[in-house]
Amino acid sequence: MPEFLMNIKGDKAIWGVVAILALFSFLPVYSASSNLVYVVGNGTTMGHLLKHGMLLILGFGIIYGIHRIPTHFFKGLSIIALPIVLVLLAYTLAQGTTIDGANASRWIRLPLVGITFQTSNLAAVVLLVYIARYLSKIKDKTITFKESILPLWLPVFAVVVLILPANFSTAAILFMMILILCFLGGYPLKYLFGIIGVGLLMLTIFILLAKAYPDLFPNRVDTWMNRVESFWDPADTESDYQIEKAKIAIASGGIVGNGAGKSVMKNFLPQSSSDFIYAIIIEEYGLVGGFLLMFFYLLLLFRIVVVANANESVFGKLLVVGVGLPIVFQAFINMAVAVELFPVTGQTLPLISSGGTSIWTTCLAIGIVLSASRKFEKRDIDKIETDEMNPLEVLSGQL
Numbered sequence: 001m002p003e004f005l006m007n008i009k010g011d012k013a014i015w016g017v018v019a020i021l022a023l024f025s026f027l028p029v030y031s032a033s034s035n036l037v038y039v040v041g042n043g044t045t046m047g048h049l050l051k052h053g054m055l056l057i058l059g060f061g062i063i064y065g066i067h068r069i070p071t072h073f074f075k076g077l078s079i080i081a082l083p084i085v086l087v088l089l090a091y092t093l094a095q096g097t098t099i100d101g102a103n104a105s106r107w108i109r110l111p112l113v114g115i116t117f118q119t120s121n122l123a124a125v126v127l128l129v130y131i132a133r134y135l136s137k138i139k140d141k142t143i144t145f146k147e148s149i150l151p152l153w154l155p156v157f158a159v160v161v162l163i164l165p166a167n168f169s170t171a172a173i174l175f176m177m178i179l180i181l182c183f184l185g186g187y188p189l190k191y192l193f194g195i196i197g198v199g200l201l202m203l204t205i206f207i208l209l210a211k212a213y214p215d216l217f218p219n220r221v222d223t224w225m226n227r228v229e230s231f232w233d234p235a236d237t238e239s240d241y242q243i244e245k246a247k248i249a250i251a252s253g254g255i256v257g258n259g260a261g262k263s264v265m266k267n268f269l270p271q272s273s274s275d276f277i278y279a280i281i282i283e284e285y286g287l288v289g290g291f292l293l294m295f296f297y298l299l300l301l302f303r304i305v306v307v308a309n310a311n312e313s314v315f316g317k318l319l320v321v322g323v324g325l326p327i328v329f330q331a332f333i334n335m336a337v338a339v340e341l342f343p344v345t346g347q348t349l350p351l352i353s354s355g356g357t358s359i360w361t362t363c364l365a366i367g368i369v370l371s372a373s374r375k376f377e378k379r380d381i382d383k384i385e386t387d388e389m390n391p392l393e394v395l396s397g398q399l
Contacts, residue, residue, distance in 0.1 A: 005362075007062055008064070008067075009370070009374045010067050010347075010369075010370030010371065010373040010374050011066065011303055011306070011307055011369075011370060011373040012298070013299070013303045013304045014300065014304075014307070014366065014369065014370060014373070015370070017296050017299055017300045017303070018300075018351060018366055019283050020062070020296060021293075021296055021350075021351040022032070022056050022059075022060070022351050024293075024352070025052070025056070025351060025352040025353075026044075026049065026052065026053070026121045027260050027261075028277050028280055028281050028284065029048065029049065029052045029273055029281065029352075029353075029354050030045060030048070030049045030052075030261070030275070031260065031261045031263055031266060031284060032263070032266045032272040032277055032280045032354075033045050033048035033049065033273050033354070034266060034267065034274035035266050035267055035269070035270075035272045035273065036048060036273065048273070048354065051354075054356050055107065055354075055356045055360070056359060057358050058356075058360065059359045059360055059362070059363035060363065062360060062363040062364055062367055063363045063364075063366050063367040063370065064273040064367070065367070066363075066364060066367025066370075066371060067367045067370035067371045067374070069290075070369070070371070071311075071313070071315070071319065071368075071371050071372045071374075072305075072313075072315070074129050074133075074150040074319060074368060074371075075133045075315065077129070078126055078129040078130040078133055079130065079133075081126045081129075082126055082127065083157060085119065085122055085123040085126050085127075086123075086158055086159065086162065088108070088119040088123070089119050089120065089123055089159065089162035089163060089300075090162055090244040091108065091119075091165070092107065092119045092120075093162055093165060093166060094110050095108065107357075108184065114182065116356075116357075116358050117356070118167075118357035118358075120163040120166075120170045120171075120174075121169050121170070121302075121357050121358065121361035122357075122361055123159050123162075123163065124159075124163075124170065124174045124177075124326065124361070125323055125361055125364055125365050125368075127155065127156065127159050127174070127178070128174075128177060128178070128181065128322035128323050128326070129179065129319060129322065129323060129368070130155065130316070131152065131156070131178060131181055131182070131185075131318075131322060132181065132185070132315055132318035132319040132321075132322045132323075133148060133315060134148075134152050135181070135182065135185030135186070135187065135314075135318050136149055136185070136314040136315035136318055139185070139186060139314045141189070145188075145191045145194065148187075148191070151320055153195065153267075156175075156178055157202070159173060159174070159372050160175050161197075161202070161259070162204075163205060165206075165210075167346075169326050169333075169345035169346055169347055170347075173326065173329065173333070173347070174326075175199060177322070177325060177329065179192055179195070179196065180321075180325070181318060181322045181325075182322060184318065184321060185314075185318050185344070191234055195354075196254055206228050220333075223350075240273070241270075242270055242275075242276060242344060243337075243340050245268050245269040245270075245276075245279075246267050246269060246279035246338050246339075246340075247284040247339070247340060248265055248275050249263065249264075249266075249269060249276075249279040249280060249282065250263035250279050250282045250283065250290075250338065250339060252264070252265070252283055253283040253284065253285070253286045253289075253290075254286050254287070254289060255287050256285075256286040256287075256288055257282065257283060257284045257285040257286030257288070257289055258283060258284055258286075259284060260284055260285070261284065263280050263283045263284050264283070264286060265279070265280070265283055266280050266283075273351070273353065273354045274348050274354050274355050274394055275334070275337070275344075275346055275348060276337075276338055276348070277348075277352055277353050277354075278290070278293075278334055278335050279338045279350055280353075281293060281352075282338075290335075293352075294332075294335065297328050297331045297332070299327075300327070300328060301324075301328040304320060304321070304324035304328070304369060306321050306324065307324075307369060307372060307373040308320040308321050308324070308372075310373075311372055311373075316372045319368060319370050320368075320372045320373075323368050323369060324363040324365065324366075324369045326365070326377045327350050327362055327366070330347050330348075330349075330350055331349055331350050333345060333347050334347050334348060334349045334353075335349070350362045
């Protein structure tokens with residue numbers, strides 16, 4: 001065990017935050033899974049807890065394996081992985097899986113193991129790594145919009161268009177993260193405004209086509225519009241059921257909560273162990289627990305910024321921001337939905353909610369961030385150990 005711990009490298013604060021969030025997740029997942037057992041009639045609470053534990057163990061295995069890979073290797077890996085995820089997205093959209101009677105065209109079922117996998121989450125990480133590679137490549141060049149269409153925007157719109165029909169929220173968040181990353185990477189702002197216009201135009205065309213031919217994308221556009229309309233409509237409607245139950249859970253939690261496992265609304269709130277787990281956390285641990293959880297995500301964001309700033313390569317900086325920022329962004333969207341500051345999106349709470357794909361892709365992104373943090377950590381250690389090191393030797397070693 002000590003030898004294993006010696007092989008753990010990278011930013012220790014990120015390791016600590018991730019471990020704390022993962023360990024804490026067992027409590028709300030075990031509590032909220034009673035909804036699946038006694039209301040839905042799916043499995044046992046211990047079974048769901050063991051499944052969550054196995055998913056986290058595999059997730060930490062992903063973190064450990066990925067963080068051992070040198071950062072510059074991700075440049076080539078993104079080029080190899082991008083066409084693979086495009087094929088997976090196309091297959092996922094075409095096969096139109098139905099799970100438990102619901103349209104689940106955002107998932108595929110892995111053969112043999114029988115586990116469902118959401119390909120859009122993996123595609124998002126791969127695409128952001130690819131964009132970081134491209135932006136670092138053109139950093140010191142004067143780029144025109146025409147030159148960037150094929151290498152940059154064609155893959156972007158291909159991925160977003162394949163995600164959009166089945167998962168609008170993920171497509172929208174990914175597109176926003178891409179714009180932020182391009183802005184931070186120095187891509188001309190005037191071109192970004194043009195891309196935003198093209199994106200809005202394509203979204204409008206898609207909605208019109210979906211309305212004109214409803215059989216192409218059954219229920220998806222209507223679902224989005226109902227969620228947005230319900231969010232802006234001050235009157236309570238039937239579609240507000242989840243939000244109303246979430247608000248009752250939050251209100252009943254008070255300052256310190258009702259105690260671990262003592263949530264009442266978990267039996268009435270759909271998706272209480274995934275999309276709305278934050279409401280259950282506040283009901284059981286109060287505002288203190290809710291703000292403490294928020295603090296750990298902010299701490300994770302702070303360490304991501306520190307790692308990005310300390311990285312010596314442009315690719316490393318953009319890579320950390322590209323894959324790290326969406327984790328925190330998704331967390332705050334999930335929290336905002338629970339307190340009705342945002343329409344229902346279906347986004348899970350990273351490292352807390354149950355669900356294999358969300359855990360695995362989050363761990364993949366964290367592993368990449370930790371890989372990028374290894375170089376500057378080693379540099380600092382070397383600097384402490386010797387004061388007589390020649391700067392030219394250090395530079396040559398880094399190269």
